[in-house]
Amino acid sequence: MKKLLIIVIAMLISGFVTAQEAKQGAKLPSVNVKTLEGETFNIQNINNDGKPIIISFWALWCKPCKKELDAYNENYEDWKDETGVKIIAVSIDDSRSTAKVLPFVNGKAWEFEVLLDPNGDLKRAMSVNMIPHTFILDGEGNIVYQHTSYYEGLEDEIFELVEKVAAGEDISGKK
């Protein structure tokens, strides 16, 4: 058993080291999430016609998450006009409150798409440890940036990065 573990760890370490170059090409995992209408949907199927995508993990019980998404919502019109960015908010609320997400999102008048991840399948597959956790994807669907926590003003930085990504710049820092 111990030997097996050592092998696995060694493989992962060396795999990790060699995979570093390919890291920039990290894509979304194949995981099912739900739409607010209850339809099952594989996250790999999202696309934005070659424009950047922001994926933000949140929950109804997470105050900073809601602040972050409020800030995105205020700017969403402008951001879309300037960069064509699409925002997807993934709620990790469990079955205590999944049914409350739809009326909440509409009540808030949030304009972006909201998906449900009620048992944290996508959260785990994307190694999201604490929320808010925000990813930026480039036009090819590569994850080029990620960030946890939200403080006032973070939205400006996120948008600067999105502008760079939309202009075809590499912000992953891996080159």
Add this chain to the structure above:
Amino acid sequence: MKKVITILIFTVALTSIVTAQGFLSKSQVHGSFEIDGMYYQADDALGITESDIDGNIFGFNAFADIIYSIGDFSAGFRYEAYLPPIAGFDRSLDGQGFPYLWASYTTDKFSFTVGNFYEQFGNGLTLRTYQEWTLGYDNSINGARVVYEPVKGLILKGVYGTQRYFWAKYEKNGRGIVKGFDAEFNLNDVFASMAESKIKLTIGGSAVSKYQADENPFYKMPKNVASFAGRFNLGIGKFNFSSEYAYKINDPSAVNNYIYKNGDALVVTGSYSTKGLGIFAMFKRIDNMSYKSDAAVTSNALDINFLPAMIEPHTYMLAAMYPYATQPNGEIGFQLEVVYKVPKKSKIGGKYGMGITVNYSQINDIAREKANDTAYIGQSGTMGWKSDFFKFGDQVFNRDLTIEIDKKFSKKFKSIFKYIYQDYDIATILGHTGDPNVKANIAIVDLTWKITSKKSIRWELQGLWTTEDKGDWAAALAEYTISPHWFFTVADQFNYGNKHSNERIHYYTGSFGYTLKTTRFALTYGRQREGVVCVGGVCRQVPASSGFYVTISSSF
């Protein structure tokens, strides 16, 4: 040791060659880790002496979770260490190891997993396995899972295995074996004629069974206990309805005091929402629905199903003082919520609009009557009780009215005002036997002032007023943040209204933290008040403590 090194070198070399050759050029490795450390100090005011600590000055919880994927194949593990667990976590966690090891193969229509996995059927009333680090909770199944989607819109799942019980290995005739099957059917996807319909309908059903050998010396235990559930989700334009009903065969256990009654649970929700307005209503009833893979266990472990606590979850310091936890042996209740956004440029809304949220929930005990004339209610070895399905019992477990207003006054100045009324059965929920329900009024003001585009200050002022339990509290918090890296917080919770003047304690804390992309470091010094931390309907008691708390987390 020599052998180990040889294996290590050989594997590293081999893997590197394979990956370098491009076979694994599509491979990805990512993961996350977290280290939480606590350094305890004696604190006279909290009644913690050096001899209480007795040399155990450190608590340490850590994990690392790694996922490796190449094409359709992925595998991963999580290492955990509790050396020893931080105060408030189950002592059975003491130790270290790899409680989560898995490999899976996934294509468009098919997914096969061996090892540990997390799964949820419907709302989880029959089966849900999940992990919650902040609670030290993990009931993953170790076994096999198959997910099959023969046509788009029809998803079939099957699971088989045994559940994690801290570090205890599975032994024959020990804890039970869990089997489950679930089917979900989305009519809009399956029937082309419904694809564009305004009516969105999903239906589903599940069946779960556990097998546990009968080792009980007093009662004849059913070896197989099955549970079944049916559910639907229906969307019609701005309306949405969902419901799940679950039924469980008699399952005498330490939680229900070994009664032979069947159990059931019903959750019904409805909502209406349009841009700027959301209305939500729900009803739920639970009767004898604890379902664990070991009938003798009463702690937060080995749950097969999940009974969601459907109330407003509070996160502000004082509002979280009396958190509700689902009563698996029986509860009945409802919840109503209205979310409204007063439009921009209206009289009340002002330039930026204003948000209003009102939530009311009430949960009572179910109405119970004697099952027969000779036995008292809930007596071991009997049918337990009879209960009228829609009748509310007299005992109020929890009532909660929350009114929240959020208003932005200018580009620089935002605010949240909150009023909460709580009626809380502290005897039932926290086990303070004989204590009356706590009736508390809570007021919260939360102000944010954005100094520059990156710097801001936030203040919280809170008050909790009650004549029960520990009496009145006041709390204040100031937080300074510099986006995207820094935060500095000072906070104090003061139990100024405690009947015992020597217990009028200040629970002060000071903390700061630094975030770089997905890596976060935070250090807190101060006092933690005795309380309950609840996430996802599961709670853990946290003892009072004093000292330093450090947390480092990262994901990549």
